[in-house]
Amino acid sequence: LTQDELKKIAAYKAVEYVESGMVLGLGTGSTAKHAVDRIGELLRQGKLKNIVGIPTSKKTHEQAVSLGIPLSDLDSHPVLDLAIDGADEVDPYLNLVKGRGGSLLREKMVEGACKKFVVIVDETKLVEYLGGSGLAMPVEIIPFCWKFTAQRLQDLFEDSGCVAKLRTFGEKGEPFVTDNGNYIVDLYFKKDIGDLKIASDAILRLAGVVEHGMFLDMATTVIIAGELGVAVKNK
Numbered sequence: 001l002t003q004d005e006l007k008k009i010a011a012y013k014a015v016e017y018v019e020s021g022m023v024l025g026l027g028t029g030s031t032a033k034h035a036v037d038r039i040g041e042l043l044r045q046g047k048l049k050n051i052v053g054i055p056t057s058k059k060t061h062e063q064a065v066s067l068g069i070p071l072s073d074l075d076s077h078p079v080l081d082l083a084i085d086g087a088d089e090v091d092p093y094l095n096l097v098k099g100r101g102g103s104l105l106r107e108k109m110v111e112g113a114c115k116k117f118v119v120i121v122d123e124t125k126l127v128e129y130l131g132g133s134g135l136a137m138p139v140e141i142i143p144f145c146w147k148f149t150a151q152r153l154q155d156l157f158e159d160s161g162c163v164a165k166l167r168t169f170g171e172k173g174e175p176f177v178t179d180n181g182n183y184i185v186d187l188y189f190k191k192d193i194g195d196l197k198i199a200s201d202a203i204l205r206l207a208g209v210v211e212h213g214m215f216l217d218m219a220t221t222v223i224i225a226g227e228l229g230v231a232v233k234n235k
């Protein structure tokens with residue numbers, strides 16, 4: 001099975017949790033894309049009715065519009081029934097790293113407003129500890145004096161061999177700009193950053209920081225699709 005087929009299997013399994021009449025958080029990324037497609041298909045087939053979607057990015061908003069999924073926002077629906085979204089890393093306690101797609105702020109707002117948050121991953125996302133994949137731990141910051149903020153983030157995690165890099169795109173290396181007009185600094189760790197709550201609080205205390213990609217104690221269910229089958233882990 002390819003990685004994308006595993007993502008699709010996890011996504012379809014998560015959509016089994018969707019009931020007619022629900023207000024749903026619609027995730028962002030290549031795994032969540034399959035879940036949103038599936039929801040659109042079931043609506044079209046009449047197997048699901050009266051669904052309201054709250055998208056976690058402009059990209060998902062456009063996908064949902066193209067599928068005819070009725071949409072609303074947090075102002076109209078401050079409490080949601082269920083969100084389905086992917087993740088970049090999942091630790092044994094169901095803590096997550098998210099945001100490599102750049103949508104972490106709206107994802108965290110929407111998923112933090114849900115009664116249930118179902119995370120869908122293929123098995124390659126499982127890590128022993130967050131940051132353990134050596135891949136980016138995203139932090140959304142305001143553009144004003146971003147170098148100052150990036151340096152303070154790097155200094156915070158000096159003991160973990162942290163390197164902070166501004167996320168750029170294109171050959172000219174333009175700064176990546178989020179849906180909210182902010183920048184992203186990606187943190188790379190060489191060692192475990194220790195207590196995640198302490199790390200989270202320390203990051204959020206920096207004035208130029210908007211939000212980070214650690215989703216602690218937020219997932220209620222994680223669906224993991226692997227070569228040997230699908231595992232469902234509940235909090």
Ligand code: DER
Binds near residue numbers: 031086088100
């Ligand atoms: O950017 C995000 O938060 C995405 O949900 C990411 O965490 C998972 O993206 P993927 O499903 O494309 O791997």
